Amino acid sequence: MNNPPAPDAGAPRRPTDWRGTAMQRRIRRRYAAERRFRLIGLGAVVLSAGFLAFLLITMLSNGIAGFTRTEVTLPIDFRAAQLDVTPQQLESRGADLALAGAGLEELVERSATAAFGAHGPDVISPHAWTGVRDALKDDPSLLNRKAAISVPVSQDLKSALDGAGKPEMQAIAAKLKQHDMIGSSFDFGFLMSADSTDPTDVGIWGAVKGSLFTMLVTLAIAFPIGVLSAVYLEEYARKNRWTDLIEVSINNLAAVPSIIFGLLGLAVFLSFMNLPRSASLVGGLTLALMIMPVIVIASRNAIKAVPPSIRDAALGVGASKVQVIFHHVLPLALPGILTGTIIGMARALGETAPLLMIGMRAFIAQPPEGLTDPATVLPVQIFLWSDQISRGFVERTSAAIIVLLLFLLAMNALAIYLRNRFETRW
Amino acid sequence: MNSFALLFLVLGLGLIGWLTARARAGRLIRVSATRSHSRPGQHATYVALWTALPALLFLTAWSAISPSLVREAVLETPAASTLPQFGFQRDSILGEARRLANNPDAGAFNEEARVLAPAYGKAQTRYSWIGTALTVLLAFAGFAYAYSRVSPVFRARTRVERTVMLVLLIASLIAILTTLGIFVSLLIESARFFSVVPITDFLFGTHWSPQVISSTDPGKSLGAVPLFWGTFFIGAVIAMIVAIPFGLMSAIYLTQYAAPRVRKWMKPILEILAGVPTVVYGYFAALTVAPAIRDFAVMLGFEYASSESALAAGLVMGVMIIPFVSSMADDSIAAVPTSMRDGSLAMGATTSETIRRVLLPASLPGVVAGILLAVSRAIGETMIVVMAASGAATITLNPFESATTVTKQIVDLLTGEAEFDSPKTLAAFALGLTLFVITFLLNIVALRVVKKYREAYE
Numbered sequence: 001m002n003n004p005p006a007p008d009a010g011a012p013r014r015p016t017d018w019r020g021t022a023m024q025r026r027i028r029r030r031y032a033a034e035r036r037f038r039l040i041g042l043g044a045v046v047l048s049a050g051f052l053a054f055l056l057i058t059m060l061s062n063g064i065a066g067f068t069r070t071e072v073t074l075p076i077d078f079r080a081a082q083l084d085v086t087p088q089q090l091e092s093r094g095a096d097l098a099l100a101g102a103g104l105e106e107l108v109e110r111s112a113t114a115a116f117g118a119h120g121p122d123v124i125s126p127h128a129w130t131g132v133r134d135a136l137k138d139d140p141s142l143l144n145r146k147a148a149i150s151v152p153v154s155q156d157l158k159s160a161l162d163g164a165g166k167p168e169m170q171a172i173a174a175k176l177k178q179h180d181m182i183g184s185s186f187d188f189g190f191l192m193s194a195d196s197t198d199p200t201d202v203g204i205w206g207a208v209k210g211s212l213f214t215m216l217v218t219l220a221i222a223f224p225i226g227v228l229s230a231v232y233l234e235e236y237a238r239k240n241r242w243t244d245l246i247e248v249s250i251n252n253l254a255a256v257p258s259i260i261f262g263l264l265g266l267a268v269f270l271s272f273m274n275l276p277r278s279a280s281l282v283g284g285l286t287l288a289l290m291i292m293p294v295i296v297i298a299s300r301n302a303i304k305a306v307p308p309s310i311r312d313a314a315l316g317v318g319a320s321k322v323q324v325i326f327h328h329v330l331p332l333a334l335p336g337i338l339t340g341t342i343i344g345m346a347r348a349l350g351e352t353a354p355l356l357m358i359g360m361r362a363f364i365a366q367p368p369e370g371l372t373d374p375a376t377v378l379p380v381q382i383f384l385w386s387d388q389i390s391r392g393f394v395e396r397t398s399a400a401i402i403v404l405l406l407f408l409l410a411m412n413a414l415a416i417y418l419r420n421r422f423e424t425r426w
Numbered sequence: 427m428n429s430f431a432l433l434f435l436v437l438g439l440g441l442i443g444w445l446t447a448r449a450r451a452g453r454l455i456r457v458s459a460t461r462s463h464s465r466p467g468q469h470a471t472y473v474a475l476w477t478a479l480p481a482l483l484f485l486t487a488w489s490a491i492s493p494s495l496v497r498e499a500v501l502e503t504p505a506a507s508t509l510p511q512f513g514f515q516r517d518s519i520l521g522e523a524r525r526l527a528n529n530p531d532a533g534a535f536n537e538e539a540r541v542l543a544p545a546y547g548k549a550q551t552r553y554s555w556i557g558t559a560l561t562v563l564l565a566f567a568g569f570a571y572a573y574s575r576v577s578p579v580f581r582a583r584t585r586v587e588r589t590v591m592l593v594l595l596i597a598s599l600i601a602i603l604t605t606l607g608i609f610v611s612l613l614i615e616s617a618r619f620f621s622v623v624p625i626t627d628f629l630f631g632t633h634w635s636p637q638v639i640s641s642t643d644p645g646k647s648l649g650a651v652p653l654f655w656g657t658f659f660i661g662a663v664i665a666m667i668v669a670i671p672f673g674l675m676s677a678i679y680l681t682q683y684a685a686p687r688v689r690k691w692m693k694p695i696l697e698i699l700a701g702v703p704t705v706v707y708g709y710f711a712a713l714t715v716a717p718a719i720r721d722f723a724v725m726l727g728f729e730y731a732s733s734e735s736a737l738a739a740g741l742v743m744g745v746m747i748i749p750f751v752s753s754m755a756d757d758s759i760a761a762v763p764t765s766m767r768d769g770s771l772a773m774g775a776t777t778s779e780t781i782r783r784v785l786l787p788a789s790l791p792g793v794v795a796g797i798l799l800a801v802s803r804a805i806g807e808t809m810i811v812v813m814a815a816s817g818a819a820t821i822t823l824n825p826f827e828s829a830t831t832v833t834k835q836i837v838d839l840l841t842g843e844a845e846f847d848s849p850k851t852l853a854a855f856a857l858g859l860t861l862f863v864i865t866f867l868l869n870i871v872a873l874r875v876v877k878k879y880r881e882a883y884e
Contacts, residue, residue: 033776038679040675041683044671045676045692047672048672048748049695051745052696055706055710224597225597228593232591232597233598237598249605251869251873252866252869253601253604255802257833257861257865259836259858260612263858264611267611267855320587321587322587353812357836357837357840379705382705382706383705383813386709386712386713398709408701
C-alpha cells in the first residue's frame with residue numbers, strides 16, 4: 001500500500017478525489033494485487049493436492065500390475081509320464097511328499113521344453129511346478145490324461161512381453177501371444193505367501209503377519225500405559241516440579257525423531273536386555289515407546305473435555321475417586337482416547353526407520369509363528385523390495401504400498417467415524 | 427510351562443479370587459449388623475490384586491533371571507567341562523545347545539552343542555517347574571492372606587484406591603524413564619566413541635568415509651561436518667523452500683478466502699500428505715522424482731548430475747512437511763484477535779493487505795516457531811533420505827549434486843555387518859546424540875516461543 005503524502009500541517013486539507021484517474025489507478029492496482037494474492041493461495045492449495053494426486057496415481061498405475069499374475073498355458077501329458085503316484089495317495093495327507101518324490105518338477109520342465117522349445121524351462125517360473133502340484137491335488141483324475149494347466153511365467157518372459165529383455169525370449173513371447181496362450185489372473189499368491197528372491201513368487205503375507213504381531217505388542221503396551229498416565233496427569237497430579245518434568249518429557253518425546261527410538265531399542269532391548277534380534281516383540285516395544293506420547297496427549301485432551309460437573313455429581317452421591325474415574329470419566333472420554341490411539345497406531349504401522357535399527361530388515365521367507373520369531377513388517381518389506389533392481393519388484397513394491405495405504409486409510413476412516421459418531425460436545 | 431501360559435494362569439486365578447471374594451463379602455455384609463466400609467466389589471478387587479500382583483512381579487523377575495540360572499546349572503554338569511573357557515565360542519555353543527533343547531530338528535555347527543542339549547533341556551524343565559510352582563504358590567498365598575481379611579469392618583476401598591494411584595503414578599513415570607533411557611544410552615555409547623575418536627575431530631573434521639577407518643587415527647575419516655551440512659542443506663534449506671511458501675499460502679487461503687465447504691474438504695486432503703508413510707515418499711523420490719531431476723539437470727547443462735541429488739530428497743521432504751507448516755500457521759493466524767483484522771478491514775485495506783500487514787506480522791512468532799518445529803522434523807526424517815539421498819559425504823551448494831545426512835549415515839552405519847563395539851557402530855550413536863540434542867533444542871525454543879506468544883494475546 002502506497003501511503004499518500006502527509007498533508008501539510010496547517011494547510012486546509014483538500015478532500016481526496018476518489019474518482020480521479022490517479023486514485024482509480026491505485027485502486028485498480030490494489031485490487032489486482034488482491035486477486036494475485038488470492039490466486040497464489042489457491043495455487044498453493046491446488047499444487048499441494050496435486051502432489052498427493054500425482055503420488056497416488058503413480059503408485060496405483062505401477063501397483064495394479066503387481067496384483068496380477070501372467071500365466072501361460074502349459075500342456076502336460078501325465079499319462080505318458082507315468083508319475084509314481086496313485087490317485088489315492090493324492091487324496092491322502094501325504095500328497096505333497098508323494099508328489100515331490102515323484103519327479104513332478106522334472107516333468108514340468110520337460111513339458112515346457114516340449115511346448116516352447118529349448119528355452120522352455122526359462123519361460124515358466126521356477127515355482128511353476130507347485131501350481132501343477134496344486135492342480136493335481138484338486139483333481140487326481142488328471143493323472144490319467146493330458147491336460148493344459150495355467151502356470152505363472154518367469155520374470156524374463158514377463159519383461160519380454162513388455163518389449164524388453166533377451167531377443168530369444170522376445171521371439172517366444174511373440175509366438176505365444178500369437179497363439180493366444182498368455183493370460184493373466186488375480187495373484188492370490190501375492191496375498192498369501194512370504195518374501196522370496198524371485199519377483200514372480202513373492203508375497204506380503206509374511207510382512208502383514210509381522211506387522212500384525214508388532215502392532216499387537218505396541219497396542220498392549222502403549223494403550224494401558226498411555227491412558228493410565230493421562231489419568232494420573234489429569235486427575236491426580238498436583239502442580240509441582242515433578243509433574244512439570246513428566247509433562248516436558250512427554251511433549252519432548254512426541255517430537256523426538258523416530259530413528260532415535262530405534263537407537264534406544266538397539267541399545268536397551270537388544271544389547272542390554274538381550275532380547276532376540278529382528279523379533280516383532282522388540283519392534284512392538286520400540287514402537288510402543290514412540291507412540292505412547294501420542295496416546296497420552298490425546299487421552300489428556302479427551303479427559304480434560306469431560307465437564308467437572310460430572311465428577312462433582314458422582315462425588316456428591318458418594319462415589320470414591322477411583323469410581324469417579326473408572327465409572328464416569330473414562331467411559332465418557334473413551335471415544336477421544338480411542339481416536340488418538342488409532343491415529344498413533346496408524347503412525348506406528350507406517351514407521352520404518354526404528355525397525356531397521358533393531359534388525360527387522362533381514363530376508364525372511366517364512367511368516368513368523370510367534371512374537372520372538374524373526375519377522376519383517378509391511379513398510380520394511382517395501383523398503384527391501386525397493387532396493388531390488390528387477391522390473392518385477394517395482395510392480396510388487398507399488399502393490400505392497402497400495403496394501404499399506406489401504407490399511408492406513410481404513411484405520412483413519414475408523415478414527416474419523418468414531419469421532420463423529422461417539423464424541424460428545426459438552 | 428512357558429511364561430505366556432503362566433501369565434494367563436495368574437490372571438485366571440486373579441479372576442477366580444475376585445469372584446469368590448465378592449460372593450463372600452456380599453454374604454458377610456448382608457448378615458452383619460454394622461454398616462460396611464467398602465462395597466463387595468472393592469473387597470473383591472483387593473483380593474484380586476493380592477492374588478495377581480505379587481505373582482506377576484515375581485514372574486517378571488523370574489523370567490529375567492531364570493536364563494542365567496539355567497546356564498549356571500548346565501555349566502555345572504560334567505558334559506560342560508569340555509567347553510572352551512571364555513569368549514564367543516563358548517557363548518555360541520551354549521546358544522546352540524539351547525536351540526537344540528527347544529527344537530530337536532534345529533541344525534548345529536558345534537558338536538559340543540549336541541552333547542549339552544539334553545542337559546540344557548533338563549535344566550530348563552527343572553527351572554521352569556520351579557518358577558511355575560513358586561508363582562502359583564505366591565498367588566495362593568496372596569489370595570489366602572487377602573481372603574482372610576475380608577470382613578465388613580475392613581477398609582478395602584482405601585487400600586485399593588492407594589494401589590490404583592500407585593499404578594497410575596508408575597505408568598506416568600515411564601515417559602521420564604524413556605527420555606532418560608534415550609539420553610543415557612546415547613550418552614554412554616557416545617562416550618565410548620569419544621574415548622577412541624577425539625570429539626573435536628568428530629565435530630569439526632571435514633572428511634567422512636566410515637568404510638575405511640584407520641586403526642591408528644580413526645578420527646581422520648570420521649569428521650561429521652559434511653553430514654551436518656548435508657542435513658542442513660536438505661532439511662532446512664531445500665525442504666523449507668518448498669514447505670514454507672506452500673504451507674503458509676495454503677493456510678492463508680484456507681482460513682481467509684476459501685468457502686467453508688472448500689475448507690472442510692481441502693484441509694483433510696492436505697493432511698493426508700502428512701499421513702502417508704515416509705517409506706512411500708522415499709520410494710516415490712527414488713523411483714520418480716530423482717530420475718526426472720537428473721534429466722532436468724542434464725538438460726540444464728550439469729553433465730555429472732547425480733541421480734541421488736540433494737534436490738530430489740529435499741523436494742519430496744518439503745512436500746511431506748507442507749501440512750505441518752500449514753497447520754502451525756493456521757493455529758497462529760487464528761490466535762490473532764479478530765478485532766485487529768476487523769480494524770484493518772474497516773480502515774479500507776483489502777483482505778490481502780490485511781493479511782500481509784496485520785495478520786502475518788502479528789502471528790510471526792507463532793509461524794517462526796512452527797517453522798522451527800518443521801525443521802526439527804525434517805532433519806530427523808530418515809526414510810526419504812535413506813532411499814533417495816546418496817551415501818557420499820560432500821560439502822556442496824549445488825542442489826543437483828549428491829549430499830548425505832546424519833540420519834542416512836546412522837542407518838548405513840548400523841545395518842552393515844560390523845560388530846557392536848567398533849568405532850563405526852559407535853559413531854552412529856554419536857550422530858544420534860547430536861541429532862537428539864539439536865532437535866531437542868529446536869523443540870524447546872519453538873515451544874517456548876509459542877507459549878509466550880499465546881499468552882500475549884490471551
